[in-house]
Amino acid sequence: MKVSELRIQTARLWQSLEEMAQRGATPDGGVCRLALSDADKEGRDLFCDWLRNLGLTVQIDQVGNILAIRPGSQDEAPVLIGSHLDTVSTGGRFDGAAGVLAGLEVLRTLEEKGIRTRRPLGLVSFTNEEGARYTTDMMGSQAFCGELSVEQVWAIRGLDGTLVGEELRRIGYAGDFPCGAIRPYAYLELHIEQGPQLDRAGIPIGIVEAITGLTWLEVIVRGAANHAGTTPMDNRRDAALAAARIVASLPDLASSIPDQRATCGRFSVAPGIVNVIPHEAIFTVDLRNGDPARLLEAETQFRARVQEISSRSNVLAEIRLLGHVPPQRCDPQVVSVIESVATDLAYPSRRMVSGAGHDAQILARICPTAMIFIPSRDGVSHSPAEYSTPEALEAGANVLLHTALRLAGVERA
Numbered sequence: 366m367k368v369s370e371l372r373i374q375t376a377r378l379w380q381s382l383e384e385m386a387q388r389g390a391t392p393d394g395g396v397c398r399l400a401l402s403d404a405d406k407e408g409r410d411l412f413c414d415w416l417r418n419l420g421l422t423v424q425i426d427q428v429g430n431i432l433a434i435r436p437g438s439q440d441e442a443p444v445l446i447g448s449h450l451d452t453v454s455t456g457g458r459f460d461g462a463a464g465v466l467a468g469l470e471v472l473r474t475l476e477e478k479g480i481r482t483r484r485p486l487g488l489v490s491f492t493n494e495e496g497a498r499y500t501t502d503m504m505g506s507q508a509f510c511g512e513l514s515v516e517q518v519w520a521i522r523g524l525d526g527t528l529v530g531e532e533l534r535r536i537g538y539a540g541d542f543p544c545g546a547i548r549p550y551a552y553l554e555l556h557i558e559q560g561p562q563l564d565r566a567g568i569p570i571g572i573v574e575a576i577t578g579l580t581w582l583e584v585i586v587r588g589a590a591n592h593a594g595t596t597p598m599d600n601r602r603d604a605a606l607a608a609a610r611i612v613a614s615l616p617d618l619a620s621s622i623p624d625q626r627a628t629c630g631r632f633s634v635a636p637g638i639v640n641v642i643p644h645e646a647i648f649t650v651d652l653r654n655g656d657p658a659r660l661l662e663a664e665t666q667f668r669a670r671v672q673e674i675s676s677r678s679n680v681l682a683e684i685r686l687l688g689h690v691p692p693q694r695c696d697p698q699v700v701s702v703i704e705s706v707a708t709d710l711a712y713p714s715r716r717m718v719s720g721a722g723h724d725a726q727i728l729a730r731i732c733p734t735a736m737i738f739i740p741s742r743d744g745v746s747h748s749p750a751e752y753s754t755p756e757a758l759e760a761g762a763n764v765l766l767h768t769a770l771r772l773a774g775v776e777r778a
């Protein structure tokens with residue numbers, strides 16, 4: 366058969382997803398496979414069995430990343446496919462697992478058809494992408510790329526008081542394969558979109574051009590406390606009212622900048638007494654954009670609004686920067702390979718920005734990287750209701766297969 370006619374087996378992929386979903390299954394049909402928990406161990410064991418059944422050597426690195434490399438005809442840097450098997454506590458069956466198991470299906474398809482690539486083809490499941498139990502998200506990929514030391518990772522304490530190093534040993538995944546030993550030629554990750562754009566548009570393939578950057582700000586508004594009954598409405602320095610005006614202006618700010626998101630996630634007022642005009646309001650704002658200039662523009666606009674609204678409201682405002690992660694662009698060449706593969710396989714596709722963080726944004730710092738998104742029904746994720754159809758997985762895995770083959774090169778058909 367011609368390599369161009371090669372397709373993954375949808376039923377086999379779907380079956381594997383079903384089996385993986387039993388590890389950490391919750392009564393509501395969701396999955397709770399928190400990093401390094403007993404359920405995570407069960408999922409890892411199953412994945413390792415599947416890799417060994419393909420005749421692959423499974424490497425566990427020092428932070429528990431699971432890695433298998435299918436040799437190529439040439440001893441060069443591998444094309445690496447990956448994602449994660451951990452979930453949040455209210456997780457679904459697809460976030461992370463879809464990417465890992467689509468990668469497994471790619472390897473199974475090549476093995477079954479006896480296709481040898483020039484470059485080796487690797488598959489990795491990263492430890493603790495979600496950051497739900499140990500709040501350092503993308504932990505395993507950061508260690509893999511040398512952004513966190515192994516010792517730093519081992520010393521991370523979870524919300525339940527456990528240490529990553531101890532839990533790795535407890536579940537039998539404290540490996541000795543050195544982090545940083547592999548420098549991929551390229552990295553590919555298939556993931557559910559976790560947003561509604563592809564589902565709404567009826568487009569099966571999203572090609573991630575950039576992963577969103579974020580700026581987190583905290584605003585402290587100071588007014589004056591006073592009596593709620595005796596203070597005239599035009600003679601107040603109401604911190605809560607000023608803060609609320611700023612928050613209410615966020616949708617307007619977001620709509621003035623392309624692809625901008627702006628969210629107030631925390632809001633508190635003091636003294637918090639029913640009959641006292643608040644003297645203080647503290648709230649956070651999460652600004653996101655995939656374009657660095659636009660993200661900066663959003664922050665600049667926001668700061669100007671805070672000053673304008675607070676002076677109009679007769680209060681003082683102070684802004685603190687809580688965090689900033691710059692947007693990460695994907696590799697333009699890998700993006701166009703994915704795009705041409707989708708075209709050749711007759712799947713409509715669309716370029717897009719990922720609004721969520723992924724291991725791919727860490728890998729993008731060390732090698733050419735891009736992501737393939739498949740539709741999430743109604744844009745729902747981190748929920749038992751998370752769902753992507755078998756057809757969506759099939760399309761995504763076929764694009765993943767042929768993108769990997771183009772990057773790795775085919776030795777013999």
Ligand SMILES: [Zn+2]
Pocket residue numbers: 449460461494556
């Ligand atoms: Zn994920």
